[in-house]
Amino acid sequence: MDDELGGKTFVLATDLDGTFLGGSAEDRRTLYDWIEENRDSIGLIFVTGRDPGFIADLCKDGVPWPDYVVGDVGTTIARMRDGMQSPMPELEAEIAAAWDDAGERVRDALRDAPGLTLQSTDFRYRVSYDLDAATFERDAIDRIDALGLDHLISDNRYFDVLPPGISKGPSLKRLVAHLGVPPDRVLAAGDTLNDLSMIECGLPAVVVGGAEQALVDRVAPLRHVHIAEARGAGGIMEAIRVLDLHPALWSDTP
Template sequence: MKAPLNLVLATDLDGTFLGGTEAERRALYQELDARDDVLLIFVTGRDRDFIRELVETPGMPRPRYVIGDVGTSVFDGDTFQPIPTLEADIVSRWNDAGPRVREMLSAEPGLRPQPTPFRHRVSYYYDPEQLQPRTVARIEEAGFDCVLSADTYLDVLPRGIAKGPTLLRLVHALGLPAERVLTAGDTMNDLSLFQTGLRGVAVGNAEPRLVAALDALPPEQARLIHRPRAEGAAGIADAIRHFSLLPEAVA
């Protein structure tokens, strides 16, 4: 009989699950891999090909589910196939808007298209010195959401779609215990995770804009967010202990 879930870890990758020292990562990964009461979900801006290669790295835990592309795709972690029931609303809201978005932004200063082909978003590298406020306003006026993160990435997303809403959809659809979910992140594209009403950890290396945004959260949301000094994987381990989500604390 399968053990009941004590921890559903829904974690960003770069700077978060992949952050910290090698020893800190190894300790967390080994603990998670050794337990049958943990369900791992990657919630990332990365695409499917990157994650497929990542899980082949020796010692890397395999997620049961993947929310990729800043919340605009949902994959089975075993087969890496999309889950149509969880993507249906995303597909509908995006409505094959990629070509229209790229045309709309083709002459905007400070933007450089990311080379990866995305299914339900358009993404750029941006130069903070050149990006114009009118560019963000133009995206939003056209009916999309715009997320800036790490002073590097600009994502054009379907309105209302982000990491947090997609995670909530998955949690509800699968009947996962919301009180055992821990979200983890470090940049502004993780902010929506911390607005879900689920427990969260903003690791110690979180970008300043995310820290400022967390400071502005309503008290009922802010009290659910642990903000350790420890960075990356060590910060996640600290939060697991802080919220007592496993019977034995992660080392």
């Protein structure tokens, strides 16, 4: 067990774009200040497709630093120390084994796939593309299936190729278990289909206002999920109140 979140009574595990970084400037400032003022009882995990450089720049510009990062759509699990991500080999071993150095095989298989443009970021256990919905063909999915890998389409604009069985949800649950945090004290927050596995994995969860409708439709029947009216940061605060996850929010915010 890792004890760096030991004693925390609440952990926010949140997507970034449209979720933690979404909503009004006032709501973002209220949420960020509330987290910083209650760091003794609140843990913060970013669950994102963003790269380490983006996160570092973001936090230097006034966003709270996370304690941990589940990055690259679940293919990275890392501590955040001194402004740097430190991957956790004990949690990433299963991810690396499932990927089996598949990057070049994926790029070869999709080299001429219509509607897909390879992204320049060099992920360790993932290959990502921009997707043009007008020209995309299902044959690309068949090619990935033939390699024994998983695919993820989000916001009808992005196509990720991932190790089988690896995504945001399973990686977040692995980290939560490793940290020894009670699952019922963790709030998972997201807004697009690439957050689906995190929202439906059984942890208390919120889909923030303005989310991708396909995500809302998929998770609406789930009793552990709050569908928020407020957008972004406001939706996160709404869920903390509704799900009774941290009483300090009542006294510290209007």
